[in-house]
Amino acid sequence: MKRGKKYIEAAKLIDRGTLYDAADAVSLVKKVAVAKFDETVEAHIRLGVDGRHADQQVRGAVVLPHGTGKTVKVLVFAKGDKVAEAEAAGADFVGGDELIPKIQNEGWLDFDVVVATPDMMGVVGRLGRVLGPKGLMPNPKAGTVTMDVAKAIQDIKAGKIEYRLDKTNIIHVPVGKVSFSQEQLSENFETLMGAIIKAKPAAAKGQYLRSVTLSSTMGPGVKVSTTKLG
Template sequence: MQRSKRYKDSAKELDLEKKYSLDEALLIIKKTSTVKFDASVEAHVKLGINPKQSDQVMRTAVTLPHGTGKKLKIAAFVTSTKEKEAKEAGAELVGGKELVTQIKGSGKLNFDIAVAEPAIMRELAIIAKILGQKGKMPSPKTGTVSPNVAKVIKEIAGGKIDVKTDDQGNVHQIIGKVSYDSAKLKKNFETLLDAIKQAKPAGAKSEYIKGISISSSMGPGIKVSL
């Protein structure tokens, strides 16, 4: 893979094979982030699981105390009586059958996350494949299906995130911005890691957490000691 000059310059500042303490790693990220925007800080956690096995699936939800620094565009699939409160809570796209029809016709998902009322879930069946392919299907497992959609919307806006692995059993999650002070980034990271530990699936191997690294947007991964 071809690396950018900015990436290579950042990598010169650290030993890519060394494992740093979390405090050291956060300081390095702040020192080496050279992009012209407020870069995100990402945590990468390698788990000793095979997500293709049903007893080794790790998925949970947690509220990061200081949020991710990213404003999410929320869609709310609700009945007409709940539309007003969903909008007031912060959802940008709100609707029922008409919103489903719109998505079915365009195939476009102009939002980051979706929530839904149980009463509207049957209507989502016709776009379940579209939503599912992008990981945006509301689900009771992640708390995005609820009769109290306004509460769920406020929680998401306040930093609640859905935590899951990729096909290789790795978690990739934004934990804040480079502009956050280190204490806030550390607290968010620790909250995320605790949630992953508590969600350890029954079929997980004895070595559940195999490796951790953190990085900034477009920056090199910094290994963190467990």
């Protein structure tokens, strides 16, 4: 992959062989973000688990204290008085059966998170093939299958993010924007890492945190020392 001049110059500021303290890593990521837009800062966490085994899965959600800097659109599947509750809490879209053909046949996916009450999961289950591969399927572990739709919506709008292992046992999650202050990014990152460390499966053997890298959307990665992260 051909890299631009700005990227190459930025990459020179990073010592590839160094594991940086979290605060120094955040500072470097901000420094080497050279795109003309407000890049997202992402954490890439490689874990010493095998996600193919159910007892070594790592999945959950955490509310970042300073949010992600992104406006999140929430779709809620609900019925009865839960519809009004969802609308009052700030859901962008609320509905039931009538949304199935819109999503299935028309390819409507103008939302970032899906929340559902447990009694609507039969309906949502019919969308598994569409929502599943995109990571949009509601899940009790992530707090998106709940009767308390108001709290779920408020948490998501406040900066709740979901984390889960990909097929290579790496978690990729946003921790904010380059325009955030160093303190805001550091606090978000520490909150995320605290949640992932807490989510360590009992079946995980050996070193849990294999590697942690921070990068901006278009910038080079900065390796973070895991010794102080737990």
